[in-house]
Amino acid sequence: MSMTTTGAGTRKLTIARAMAEATAQEMRNDPRVFVMGEDVGPLGGVFGNTRGLYDEFGAERVRDTPISETAFIGAAVGAASDGMRPIVELMFVDFFGVCMDAIYNLMAKNIYFSGGKVKVPMVLMTSTGGGYSDAGQHSQCLYGTFAHLPGMKVVAPSNAYDAKGLMTAAIRDDNPVVFMYHKSLQGMGWLGTEKGATVPVPEESYALEIGKATVVREGHDVTLVSLAAGVHHCLRAAQALEDEGFSAEVVDLRSLVPLDRETIRASVAKTGRLIVVDEDYHSYGVSGEIIASVVEHDHACLKAAPRRVAYPDIPIPFAPTMEQWALPNADKIVDAFHQMMLS
Amino acid sequence: MNHTPTTEQRLWMYRHMVLSRYLEERIESLYMEGKTPVFNMAKGPIPGEMHLSNGQEPCAVGVCVHLTPEDIVTATHRPHHIAVAKGVDLDAMVAEIFGKATGLAGGRGGHMHLFDAKVNFSCSGIIGEGLGPAVGAALSRKLQGKPGVAVAFMGEGAANQGAFHEALNLAAVWQLPVVFVIEDNAWGISVAKQASTAVPRNDRRASAYGMPGVHVADNDVEAIFSAAGDAIARAREGQGPTLIEIETARLAGHFMGDGEDYRPKGEKEGLKQRDPIPRYRRQLLDAELLDDISDTDLVEQAHARIEAAIRFAQDSEFLPPEAALEMVFV
Ligand SMILES: Cc1ncc(C[n+]2csc(CCOP(=O)(O)OP(=O)(O)O)c2C)c(N)n1
Numbered sequence: 126m127s128m129t130t131t132g133a134g135t136r137k138l139t140i141a142r143a144m145a146e147a148t149a150q151e152m153r154n155d156p157r158v159f160v161m162g163e164d165v166g167p168l169g170g171v172f173g174n175t176r177g178l179y180d181e182f183g184a185e186r187v188r189d190t191p192i193s194e195t196a197f198i199g200a201a202v203g204a205a206s207d208g209m210r211p212i213v214e215l216m217f218v219d220f221f222g223v224c225m226d227a228i229y230n231l232m233a234k235n236i237y238f239s240g241g242k243v244k245v246p247m248v249l250m251t252s253t254g255g256g257y258s259d260a261g262q263h264s265q266c267l268y269g270t271f272a273h274l275p276g277m278k279v280v281a282p283s284n285a286y287d288a289k290g291l292m293t294a295a296i297r298d299d300n301p302v303v304f305m306y307h308k309s310l311q312g313m314g315w316l317g318t319e320k321g322a323t324v325p326v327p328e329e330s331y332a333l334e335i336g337k338a339t340v341v342r343e344g345h346d347v348t349l350v351s352l353a354a355g356v357h358h359c360l361r362a363a364q365a366l367e368d369e370g371f372s373a374e375v376v377d378l379r380s381l382v383p384l385d386r387e388t389i390r391a392s393v394a395k396t397g398r399l400i401v402v403d404e405d406y407h408s409y410g411v412s413g414e415i416i417a418s419v420v421e422h423d424h425a426c427l428k429a430a431p432r433r434v435a436y437p438d439i440p441i442p443f444a445p446t447m448e449q450w451a452l453p454n455a456d457k458i459v460d461a462f463h464q465m466m467l468s
Numbered sequence: 469m470n471h472t473p474t475t476e477q478r479l480w481m482y483r484h485m486v487l488s489r490y491l492e493e494r495i496e497s498l499y500m501e502g503k504t505p506v507f508n509m510a511k512g513p514i515p516g517e518m519h520l521s522n523g524q525e526p527c528a529v530g531v532c533v534h535l536t537p538e539d540i541v542t543a544t545h546r547p548h549h550i551a552v553a554k555g556v557d558l559d560a561m562v563a564e565i566f567g568k569a570t571g572l573a574g575g576r577g578g579h580m581h582l583f584d585a586k587v588n589f590s591c592s593g594i595i596g597e598g599l600g601p602a603v604g605a606a607l608s609r610k611l612q613g614k615p616g617v618a619v620a621f622m623g624e625g626a627a628n629q630g631a632f633h634e635a636l637n638l639a640a641v642w643q644l645p646v647v648f649v650i651e652d653n654a655w656g657i658s659v660a661k662q663a664s665t666a667v668p669r670n671d672r673r674a675s676a677y678g679m680p681g682v683h684v685a686d687n688d689v690e691a692i693f694s695a696a697g698d699a700i701a702r703a704r705e706g707q708g709p710t711l712i713e714i715e716t717a718r719l720a721g722h723f724m725g726d727g728e729d730y731r732p733k734g735e736k737e738g739l740k741q742r743d744p745i746p747r748y749r750r751q752l753l754d755a756e757l758l759d760d761i762s763d764t765d766l767v768e769q770a771h772a773r774i775e776a777a778i779r780f781a782q783d784s785e786f787l788p789p790e791a792a793l794e795m796v797f798v
Binding site: 164166167168171189190191192193195196219220222223256257258260261262314315316317437438440442443444445446447449 | 506507508511581592595596597657658725729730787789790792
């Protein structure tokens with residue numbers, strides 16, 4: 126693939142390009158790596174994250190599949206256990222319903238059932254998120270659903286730098302990794318694009334450790350914890366709060382499994398306030414887990430009850446008026462902070 | 469048996485193809501509002517994905533002309549032609565596509581999730597997932613001793629989904645009144661049928677489930693009419709399910725905004741030359757079932773009906789945003 130370089134360390138990539146670049150670099154180094162999924166071949170993926178791979182590596186290693194998710198995700202488990210390192214794509218995470226058995230009963234459990242003797246080095250990449258009126262079967266995040274089930278690592282980057290490093294790490298990992306990329310961050314013009322996700326990305330290969338959160342903005346009045354698209358809402362809210370004279374710290378989780386509880390706790394210990402922002406459903410999910418992780422460790426560090434800005438417990442509506450109303454955004458985060466300061 | 473449509477049925481099929489096509493032409497232009505010069509799916513009066521069915525109208529009318537409102541239809545992410553032919557309330561359907569309060573679901577579903585219980589129509593955006601519900605509806609009729617057949621429409625891509633094989637077997641082992649209709653438009657997004665399907669024709673898969681498999685070539689309205697007539701009659705008589713595969717044509721992209729670079733050069737132009745609507749018009753004119761005047765009349769009436777539905781949708785309000793919280797349960 127050709128990349129435009131604007132100078133060392135300043136070349137910006139979209140998440141889609143960063144994922145494709147990490148994949149290409151690993152495929153060049155390791156003949157065991159191959160890609161399977163719907164429209165990942167000549168089309169380069171509906172969300173652009175396999176663009177260029179088919180031209181470089183051909184149809185044998187970049188395989189368009191039938192619409193048979195149970196079969197090809199199950200096949201990835203089999204190939205991974207037999208010494209290959211497959212990367213498979215579930216086009217929208219919402220489609221997990223037709224193939225979850227291959228994911229959570231096979232991919233996520235075979236290592237354990239074999240007492241660690243069988244490895245499952247595979248990456249399941251899948252798109253998440255809404256905001257563009259694709260309704261309730263094409264807009265979910267389902268972070269909590271995947272993170273809840275033991276046996277698979279789960280990552281969800283908020284920018285292209287992290288996406289490349291996490292993708293490389295995921296491919297090299299001997300465990301199954303679910304790589305969840307948010308559609309609004311992909312840099313596909315037709316989905317509208319969060320500018321903050323397109324950042325400088327080094328050309329050389331690098332891996333980021335899976336399971337490390339990062340503080341993307343420092344502050345001392347409140348900790349805003351989120352992942353993927355939510356991080357950008359938090360950064361906008363932090364900016365708005367700064368204008369009001371408050372300083373918000375923003376923690377980008379990057380990984381849900383393993384979850385970096387230390388970084389979250391350290392931040393909340395400093396700020397004394399916690400707001401979790403999650404585009405996934407409110408109940409039984411990531412936001413509850415983050416809050417519990419802080420509170421069960423030390424509730425005395427909190428100056429106020431923690432809050433969450435999450436998706437209401439409803440299927441995602443089509444009408445833009447309803448969908449936009451239901452989605453988390455910077456205003457809701459600022460509001461949550463105000464409420465917190467009032468109580 | 470070779471079924472021949474009556475004049476009334478022929479004109480009904482033609483009129484519903486014209487209705488569906490014009491609806492989609494109007495949706496196409498309205499969808500693009502707010503999406504130029506930069507195509508952003510979230511913008512304009514109709515945001516989100518838009519899968520047009522133009523070219524596939526014969527499949528819808530050739531099957532649905534045999535159905536009554538009591539019969540059940542499940543459709544796909546590409547549902548408009550089938551909804552029109554099944555008699556879904558046009559005003560409420562178009563309003564749903566616009567996300568308005570007067571829409572079938574008040575705007576909660578949108579174009580891929582159209583439900584009209586009055587005519588037993590539903591659709592879903594998950595490939596292969598319409599088959600199980602069709603089988604279940606047929607079972608329900610059997611258990612309740614009520615008449616009715618269920619028709620599950622799908623694309624040829626769905627025939628590689630597990631649910632396809634499970635549903636066919638289930639319908640056959642219980643001898644349920646179901647007809648499975650595959651609209652083979654040769655493409656599943658960018659993946660060609662021959663690259664994804666091990667057999668050239670899916671109707672041959674019927675034999676694996678002990679049911680008749682019928683193939684209809686060339687997007688031919690009356691051949692579809694005949695094949696569907698047979699299958700639906702068999703279902704009504706308690707003789708069990710049938711699988712039909714129809715060679716049809718997707719005249720548009722997979723969804724609006726699709727660059728279609730994967731199509732071989734000239735394919736689309738060739739398909740457009742065999743556009744089934746002008747072809748059928750010619751056939752009806754030649755058979756003297758239609759003349760230029762009655763054709764103009766029919767077309768104008770169809771256009772007026774669609775314009776009225778679009779006006780209805782445009783003039784309707786959105787529900788208040790908080791209505792998003794309602795209807796999770798009844
Ligand atoms: C289970 C599932 N997998 C993948 C998709 C994404 N997808 C939407 S339409 C489509 C192609 C469908 O092809 P086909 O069934 O032939 O119908 P057509 O689009 O040609 O009408 C795909 C892969 C989906 N909606 N559901």
